[in-house]
Amino acid sequence: MRHLIFFLISFLSINAQAQDAKTIRTIYDLALTQSEAYENLRVLCKDIGHRLSGSEGADSAVVWGQRVLGKLELDTIYLQEITVPHWERGRKEKAYFYNEKGKNMLDVCALGGSISTGMNQFIKGDLLDVKSLDEVNNLPDSLVKGKIIFYNRPMDPKKISTFSAYGSCVDQRYSGAIEAAKKGAIAVIVRSMNVRQDDFPHTGSMAYEDGVDSIPAFAISTNGADYLSENVTKYGNLELNLKSFCKSYPDKISHNVIGEIKGSEFPDEYITVGGHLDSWDMGEGAHDDGAGVVQSIEVLHLLNLMNIKPKHSIRVVLFMNEENGNRGGKHYAERAAAKNEKHLMALESDRGGFSPRGFSVNGTEKQ
Amino acid sequence: MRHLIFFLISFLSINAQAQDAKTIRTIYDLALTQSEAYENLRVLCKDIGHRLSGSEGADSAVVWGQRVLGKLELDTIYLQEITVPHWERGRKEKAYFYNEKGKNMLDVCALGGSISTGMNQFIKGDLLDVKSLDEVNNLPDSLVKGKIIFYNRPMDPKKISTFSAYGSCVDQRYSGAIEAAKKGAIAVIVRSMNVRQDDFPHTGSMAYEDGVDSIPAFAISTNGADYLSENVTKYGNLELNLKSFCKSYPDKISHNVIGEIKGSEFPDEYITVGGHLDSWDMGEGAHDDGAGVVQSIEVLHLLNLMNIKPKHSIRVVLFMNEENGNRGGKHYAERAAAKNEKHLMALESDRGGFSPRGFSVNGTEKQ
Numbered sequence: 001m002r003h004l005i006f007f008l009i010s011f012l013s014i015n016a017q018a019q020d021a022k023t024i025r026t027i028y029d030l031a032l033t034q035s036e037a038y039e040n041l042r043v044l045c046k047d048i049g050h051r052l053s054g055s056e057g058a059d060s061a062v063v064w065g066q067r068v069l070g071k072l073e074l075d076t077i078y079l080q081e082i083t084v085p086h087w088e089r090g091r092k093e094k095a096y097f098y099n100e101k102g103k104n105m106l107d108v109c110a111l112g113g114s115i116s117t118g119m120n121q122f123i124k125g126d127l128l129d130v131k132s133l134d135e136v137n138n139l140p141d142s143l144v145k146g147k148i149i150f151y152n153r154p155m156d157p158k159k160i161s162t163f164s165a166y167g168s169c170v171d172q173r174y175s176g177a178i179e180a181a182k183k184g185a186i187a188v189i190v191r192s193m194n195v196r197q198d199d200f201p202h203t204g205s206m207a208y209e210d211g212v213d214s215i216p217a218f219a220i221s222t223n224g225a226d227y228l229s230e231n232v233t234k235y236g237n238l239e240l241n242l243k244s245f246c247k248s249y250p251d252k253i254s255h256n257v258i259g260e261i262k263g264s265e266f267p268d269e270y271i272t273v274g275g276h277l278d279s280w281d282m283g284e285g286a287h288d289d290g291a292g293v294v295q296s297i298e299v300l301h302l303l304n305l306m307n308i309k310p311k312h313s314i315r316v317v318l319f320m321n322e323e324n325g326n327r328g329g330k331h332y333a334e335r336a337a338a339k340n341e342k343h344l345m346a347l348e349s350d351r352g353g354f355s356p357r358g359f360s361v362n363g364t365e366k367q
Numbered sequence: 368m369r370h371l372i373f374f375l376i377s378f379l380s381i382n383a384q385a386q387d388a389k390t391i392r393t394i395y396d397l398a399l400t401q402s403e404a405y406e407n408l409r410v411l412c413k414d415i416g417h418r419l420s421g422s423e424g425a426d427s428a429v430v431w432g433q434r435v436l437g438k439l440e441l442d443t444i445y446l447q448e449i450t451v452p453h454w455e456r457g458r459k460e461k462a463y464f465y466n467e468k469g470k471n472m473l474d475v476c477a478l479g480g481s482i483s484t485g486m487n488q489f490i491k492g493d494l495l496d497v498k499s500l501d502e503v504n505n506l507p508d509s510l511v512k513g514k515i516i517f518y519n520r521p522m523d524p525k526k527i528s529t530f531s532a533y534g535s536c537v538d539q540r541y542s543g544a545i546e547a548a549k550k551g552a553i554a555v556i557v558r559s560m561n562v563r564q565d566d567f568p569h570t571g572s573m574a575y576e577d578g579v580d581s582i583p584a585f586a587i588s589t590n591g592a593d594y595l596s597e598n599v600t601k602y603g604n605l606e607l608n609l610k611s612f613c614k615s616y617p618d619k620i621s622h623n624v625i626g627e628i629k630g631s632e633f634p635d636e637y638i639t640v641g642g643h644l645d646s647w648d649m650g651e652g653a654h655d656d657g658a659g660v661v662q663s664i665e666v667l668h669l670l671n672l673m674n675i676k677p678k679h680s681i682r683v684v685l686f687m688n689e690e691n692g693n694r695g696g697k698h699y700a701e702r703a704a705a706k707n708e709k710h711l712m713a714l715e716s717d718r719g720g721f722s723p724r725g726f727s728v729n730g731t732e733k734q
Contacts, residue, residue: 032525
C-alpha cells in the first residue's frame with residue numbers, strides 16, 4: 001500500500017511537472033506572439049514621454065495606466081492617492097569657464113530637486129576638485145568656503161555589474177550638496193553616473209538636509225568632467241560660472257495605479273508585481289521604468305489570455321514617484337501593513353529591459 | 368615521496384589556476400577600459416559604411432583592416448587574394464498593385480545577386496501565394512507558368528533562438544527563384560527574414576542554378592507581405608508590378624586580411640579568430656559582421672596590451688565575401704589544407720554583438 005501511495009505521488013508529481021512545463025511554454029509562446037508590452041511601451045514613452053512626479057506627463061501616465069488595466073479582465077482597478085514633490089527644471093542650464101583659449105561651455109544639468117542659482121543669474125566660484133564625500137569632510141572649512149565643489153570620482157568601468165559601479169559612486173550625487181554646504185561651499189557639480197564617455201549630463205536624485213544650507217547642484221557630462229579636471233590641473237584656480245532655472249512648487253496630488261485578479265482560494269494573499277510610472281524629465285523613461293511597467297501589466301495580460309484564475313490574488317502596482325521621493329512605494333507599504341495584507345511576494349521591476357541573464361535573490365539575515 | 372610529488376602537483380596546479388584566474392581578470396579589465404573595439408566599429412560602419420563584395424566600401428574595408436592590424440605588434444600581416452562577385456543594386460526598386468482603393472505601393476528590394484526586371488521596365492504577373500518550396504514543387508506547371516511566386520512563410524516568433532527561426536525559413540529566399548523558375552514562374556517575391564512587423568525589406572543571398580532560367584527575385588517587408596497576402600485572399604487574382612535595376616558585373620579582385628602573432632613554442636599550430644569584412648549594401652553592417660571583425664582584432668590588441676607571447680600562433684582573419692559567395696572562407700580553408708596547417712581552433716564570429724549568454728559547441732559525429 002505504501003508503495004502504491006508512493007507510486008501515485010510520484011506519478012502525480014511527474015504529471016504536475018509536465019503540466020507546469022506545458023503552462024510555462026504557453027506563457028513563452030503567448031509572450032512572443034501576443035504581447036502588448038512593446039506597444040504599451042511605445043505609447044508610454046512616445047505619446048506621453050517624460051513624466052516626472054507632479055508633471056502633466058505623470059498625470060497622463062496615471063490615466064494611461066488605468067486605461068490599459070481597464071482593458072484587461074481584472075476584478076479591481078483602483079488608485080492610491082499620495083502627495084508628490086513638484087519640481088521643474090525650467091530653461092536649459094548653462095556652465096562655462098575661461099582659459100587662455102577663451103570661453104569654454106560645459107554640458108551640465110541641474111540635479112533633480114536642486115534649488116536654482118537665483119533669479120536669472122550666474123553664480124561664480126573657484127572650483128575644488130574632489131573624489132569623495134570623505135575628502136570634503138576632511139578638508140578645513142577655510143578651503144571649502146565660497147567654492148564650487150566638483151565631485152569627480154568616476155564609475156569603475158571594470159565592474160561588469162554597472163549597478164554595482166553606480167552604487168559605489170552615487171553618494172556623491174545624492175549627498176554631495178549637503179556635505180559641501182556644511183563646509184560653506186556655494187554649489188556642487190557632480191560627474192554624471194555614466195561609464196561611457198559622452199556629452200550627456202545625467203540628472204538624478206539628490207538630497208538637502210534640515211539645518212544645512214541648500215546650495216545649487218549640477219551634473220556634468222563625463223567628457224565635460226574630464227575636460228574640467230584637465231583644466232583645473234593645468235590652471236590651478238579655475239572660476240566656474242553656473243546658471244540654473246529650476247524650482248520646487250508645492251506638493252501635488254498623484255496616484256499609484258493598482259489592478260488585481262482575486263485569488264480563487266486565497267484572495268487575501270497577494271503576489272505583487274510592479275514598476276514605476278514616473279520618470280526623469282530629460283528622457284522618455286523607456287528602461288527606467290517603462291520596461292518594468294509594461295512587463296508587470298503583461299503578467300496580467302498573459303494570465304487573461306490563458307484564462308488562468310490564480311489561487312492567490314495577483315496584483316500589479318504602477319508606483320508613482322520612485323525617482324524623487326519614493327512616496328508611492330512607501331505609501332503602498334504603509335497601506336499594506338495597516339491592512340495587514342499578506343504578501344507572498346512583491347517585486348518591483350526596475351533594472352531596465354535588458355537581456356535576462358538569470359534570477360537571483362538577496363537580502364539581509366533578517367529578511 | 369609519492370605524497371610529496373602529489374602535493375607538489377596539486378600545489379602547482381592550484382597555483383596555475385590562480386594565475387589563469389588573474390590573467391582572465393586582467394583581460395576583462397583591459398577589455399573594459401582600453402578596448403579599441405567600439406572606436407574601430409564606429410570607423411568601419413560610419414566612415415566606411417556598407418561594403419558589399421566588389422564595392423568601393425569593400426576595398427576601403429580591406430585597406431582599413433590592414434591599417435588597424437598594422438597598428439598592433441604583430442609578426443605578419445598579409446593579404447590573401449581572391450576573386451569576388453560584383454553585383455550592384457542600382458536605383459531603388461518599385462512594386463505596386465491596384466485594388467479598388469487605387470494604387471498600392473509596396474516596400475521591396477532585390478535579393479542580392481538577382482537579375483533585374485529588364486531595361487528600366489516593370490514586369491507584371493498574377494501573384495501566387497505559397498508557404499514553401501515543396502508547395503511550388505507539387506503544383507502543376509500550368510498553375511505556376513507566367514506567375515509571380517510569393518513565398519510567405521513567416522519566421523516563427525515562438526522560437527526563442529531567432530537563428531533557428533531564420534534557418535527554418537531562409538530556404539524560400541535562397542532557393543525560391545530556382546524552384547519557381549523550374550515551373551515557369553517569371554519572378555519571385557519573398558517575405559523578409561524578420562520576426563518584427565515593419566516596413567523594411569531585408570536583402571540577403573539567393574541562388575540561381577545552371578540550366579534553370581534566372582528570374583528576378585525580391586524581398587518584401589513583413590508588413591508589406593501581410594498586406595499583399597490579405598489582398599490576394601480578398602481579390603483572388605492580383606496582378607503585381609515589379610521593377611529592379613540591379614546588375615552583375617565581372618568578378619573583381621579582393622582580399623582576406625590576415626594578421627598573426629607567431630607562437631613561441633608551436634609556431635606552426637594556429638588558433639584562428641575572425642569575422643567577415645563585407646556586409647550587405649542596405650545597412651552599415653554593425654552586427655553583421657562589424658562586431659565579429661572588431662572583436663577578433665581586439666583579441667590581438669589585448670594580447671599586445673598584456674605583453675603576452677603565446678605558445679601557439681594566434682591568427683586573426685578578416686574574411687571577404689561571406690555574404691554572397693563565401694569565397695574568402697573557402698579560399699582560406701583551401702590554403703590552410705594545401706599548406707597542411709594545423710588549426711587547434713578556428714572561430715568565425717558572426718552572430719552579432721549581443722549580450723553573451725554562454726558558450727556552446729556543436730557539430731556532426733565526424734567533426
